[in-house]
Amino acid sequence: MAATFGIDFGTTNSLIAVVRSDPETGRQRPFIFLENGRPHPSVVWYHGGTPVAGRRAMDQLSELGLGVFGDIVRSPKMYLGSPAGIPVGGVTRHATDVVADLLRHLRANALDRQYGDNSFERAVVTIPVTMRGQAREDLRQAALKAGIRVHQFVHEPLAALYGHLRSTPDFRQELAGLEGRLVLVFDWGGGTLDLTLCQVREGLMSQVLNAGDRDIGGDFFDLQLRQLVRQRHEDQYPNADLSRLQPHADARLIQACEDAKIRLSARETANVYVPDLLASPGGEKDLQVRIERGEFEESVRDLVRKGLSKIESLLEAAGLHRGAVEFCLATGGMVSMPAIREGLREIFGLNRLRLVENAATVIAEGAAWIAHDNVGLQLAKPIELLHADNSYIKVFPSGTRLPNDGDSISQSIDMYCVDPSDGLAKFYFARPTWPGNESIGDERTPLEFLTIRVDRGSQPFLERLQVEVIIDHNLIANVHARSLMKGDSQRCTIHDLEFGLNLDGAVNGK
Amino acid sequence: MDHPATELKSHKSTASTASPWVMYLTGKKVSPESVFKQAVKTVSIEAQGRETASRKKTRIIIRPDDKSKREFVDALVAQPDGVERLLFMLQASSSASDVIREIVNDLTGMGLVRLGIAASQEQLNEKALRDGVASWLDGSREKPMQCGGVDCLLLLLLYGYLSGFLDDHAVTENLLTARKKLWSATIKKRPELPLPSLLKATIAARKTELVFQAVLAYSEDTWVEQHRLESDINRKYEQIAALRETNAVLNAENSDLSGQIKTLQEEKHAAELAIASLQKQVEEIRASYQHKIDDVRGHIRGTLEGQLTRWLETSLDASRANPPRVEVIEERLEDALKLIEKELRWLQPSA
Numbered sequence: 001m002a003a004t005f006g007i008d009f010g011t012t013n014s015l016i017a018v019v020r021s022d023p024e025t026g027r028q029r030p031f032i033f034l035e036n037g038r039p040h041p042s043v044v045w046y047h048g049g050t051p052v053a054g055r056r057a058m059d060q061l062s063e064l065g066l067g068v069f070g071d072i073v074r075s076p077k078m079y080l081g082s083p084a085g086i087p088v089g090g091v092t093r094h095a096t097d098v099v100a101d102l103l104r105h106l107r108a109n110a111l112d113r114q115y116g117d118n119s120f121e122r123a124v125v126t127i128p129v130t131m132r133g134q135a136r137e138d139l140r141q142a143a144l145k146a147g148i149r150v151h152q153f154v155h156e157p158l159a160a161l162y163g164h165l166r167s168t169p170d171f172r173q174e175l176a177g178l179e180g181r182l183v184l185v186f187d188w189g190g191g192t193l194d195l196t197l198c199q200v201r202e203g204l205m206s207q208v209l210n211a212g213d214r215d216i217g218g219d220f221f222d223l224q225l226r227q228l229v230r231q232r233h234e235d236q237y238p239n240a241d242l243s244r245l246q247p248h249a250d251a252r253l254i255q256a257c258e259d260a261k262i263r264l265s266a267r268e269t270a271n272v273y274v275p276d277l278l279a280s281p282g283g284e285k286d287l288q289v290r291i292e293r294g295e296f297e298e299s300v301r302d303l304v305r306k307g308l309s310k311i312e313s314l315l316e317a318a319g320l321h322r323g324a325v326e327f328c329l330a331t332g333g334m335v336s337m338p339a340i341r342e343g344l345r346e347i348f349g350l351n352r353l354r355l356v357e358n359a360a361t362v363i364a365e366g367a368a369w370i371a372h373d374n375v376g377l378q379l380a381k382p383i384e385l386l387h388a389d390n391s392y393i394k395v396f397p398s399g400t401r402l403p404n405d406g407d408s409i410s411q412s413i414d415m416y417c418v419d420p421s422d423g424l425a426k427f428y429f430a431r432p433t434w435p436g437n438e439s440i441g442d443e444r445t446p447l448e449f450l451t452i453r454v455d456r457g458s459q460p461f462l463e464r465l466q467v468e469v470i471i472d473h474n475l476i477a478n479v480h481a482r483s484l485m486k487g488d489s490q491r492c493t494i495h496d497l498e499f500g501l502n503l504d505g506a507v508n509g510k
Numbered sequence: 511m512d513h514p515a516t517e518l519k520s521h522k523s524t525a526s527t528a529s530p531w532v533m534y535l536t537g538k539k540v541s542p543e544s545v546f547k548q549a550v551k552t553v554s555i556e557a558q559g560r561e562t563a564s565r566k567k568t569r570i571i572i573r574p575d576d577k578s579k580r581e582f583v584d585a586l587v588a589q590p591d592g593v594e595r596l597l598f599m600l601q602a603s604s605s606a607s608d609v610i611r612e613i614v615n616d617l618t619g620m621g622l623v624r625l626g627i628a629a630s631q632e633q634l635n636e637k638a639l640r641d642g643v644a645s646w647l648d649g650s651r652e653k654p655m656q657c658g659g660v661d662c663l664l665l666l667l668l669y670g671y672l673s674g675f676l677d678d679h680a681v682t683e684n685l686l687t688a689r690k691k692l693w694s695a696t697i698k699k700r701p702e703l704p705l706p707s708l709l710k711a712t713i714a715a716r717k718t719e720l721v722f723q724a725v726l727a728y729s730e731d732t733w734v735e736q737h738r739l740e741s742d743i744n745r746k747y748e749q750i751a752a753l754r755e756t757n758a759v760l761n762a763e764n765s766d767l768s769g770q771i772k773t774l775q776e777e778k779h780a781a782e783l784a785i786a787s788l789q790k791q792v793e794e795i796r797a798s799y800q801h802k803i804d805d806v807r808g809h810i811r812g813t814l815e816g817q818l819t820r821w822l823e824t825s826l827d828a829s830r831a832n833p834p835r836v837e838v839i840e841e842r843l844e845d846a847l848k849l850i851e852k853e854l855r856w857l858q859p860s861a
Binding site for chain 2: 271
């Protein structure tokens, strides 16, 4: 049987991994498909209409940030779920097509390195916690266009946590030790900062609460550094006209700033040097700026503070003290920045901060392990329907196994209209706000509200109502409610179900 | 043979010629039936009715008178084949009329008395007959039986049988005993013929001794054949037993071989699974090694093409600047050296 791959479909970079036996140790471990030793940038360049993806497309970028830059799309996944197309290179393209071009590149790269008769047809794909159902559906379509069947989605922080735990010497013991505990996955990448509070409880690894920020990704640090460098150059040459850039000079400046940022993670100073930056005859045409680490950190202090403050905000929203967190798993390229590391150490201390070496690949590795271990998804919280007596009927209880590719699960409920006097029957779908707190008085988070017309003149408890809920492989709950006397029918969809990893099948040994 | 003749007891024979019964023994050999016919005469007798008397013709059997009887027994002992002829007559009488049977039986009884079986016809009973037969079988044929031929014995037995003194069993047993005595020198084992058929064949036959010998010869042949067949059967049984034994051995071997085949098939299946597993492992190992080699190549290529080339190019650009950007050159070269050191560490086997 062909292996199921793991895909980290990231904002700035994407990776593919597969678990196979390491010939030197004899143990199973994830193998990453890199592009010249580096991840594949999540960039697609339409060169004369022909899609070019990955590193070659990234090398064409002369601007920082996410989105569309001429005929280049950076982080196309942010367009998934939107009916509007992506205007790129003078052509409006559907997001699924652009994503499919990127995934096709990833798959081709992996197939080039699939030795023997191995194929690449199925994958566990990571998604942000905030990705809604329609976006998941679009992602599945895009993958299908690229020749990949999405076996299962998994949230990025859960994949990171699973990947980290799975690589520990005693995975089972680690899992057992986390029973009932909270783990913060702090993922600060080039595009976004994502914080997810996870819990392992009764064989289920799920997110409790999450928060994120798209405005403080690593690119914004690069922007700040570039701004600082430009400012310092202008200080050196007050008459320099920075609008008179040589062709591709901006791209060279971006690269030089990125190199400087990396250097400043390990050293106190960095020289940014870009010859022939400006189309000027004087000394200002060459840029050379010496940046001190403290100077740089001062320029991005607000970004760092804002990012770290998200931790306190998240814990406060959850009603928790930082001591309630068993450990913080820090991933993403930005956590190598000394100021951020120091900030995390201050919050969690040395013992509760896990700065993993494979921070850039741990999500892909987690997805590959999940595929290898055949770890399924299940509902973290029940889908409930409010009853007339203010109790909640569990349409799907927590722990319900969620369908994989091509499958669905359904549930039907028959009831009677209690009060038809206003001519409407109301269906209020909700879920408990906190896992395990499912009593009548516990706090609920609304999911959807649906009304259908009923026979106003009928007696209470006379008209029958039918509700059918189907959860598909995109983890979208499709609700269909009908009144059998009035004959009305309404539909709605619930996109933000909370689901986690069922760890029962996750202990297949090392 | 049916003889619808009526006996007239009052009739006295007026024939002056020799009695046909005596002539049968003394004259030319004729069939007993012809004698029986000669004994029947057609006579005219007066029948007395109620009103008128009338005469009518009828057939009568003329019984031999005492003189004829004496002449008959004299002829019996005098004639060399007298006993044989009487035996034929006695045999033929078994299918003749009651009167003929009575006459022949009477004549035979008298003949047997004359041959010394008994002192008188009244003493000719079962015991006398058995003694006579025993005497004949013992070889003391002169006493009490004064006749040594087989026909004498047959006559005794047939008379005893027809008179009711000897039953089927006794007759047959004595016949078999006689056969034993006659052929004991050449026959080791006698065939067991069905007794009734032997008796019937003996009684029905005219040439009794010849038939008897033919029957015995047939029996002998049959016995020989039966013996041969029995030998064949015994050999076949032995062969069957041997084959069964061989079959049992072969079955046991077959069972052992089946077990061995099953074991070998299981081992083969396990070996095939092991081979498939090993092949898969080999494939995986090959793929994993190839992956690692590609990773190393990609990593080195990425390093060389990326940072290292870029830094060296920057250093070159900085060296060509006027004045040269020494600080930049030093920094990039320093970074390049650090990177090379890092990559060398990465290339260590333990990395």
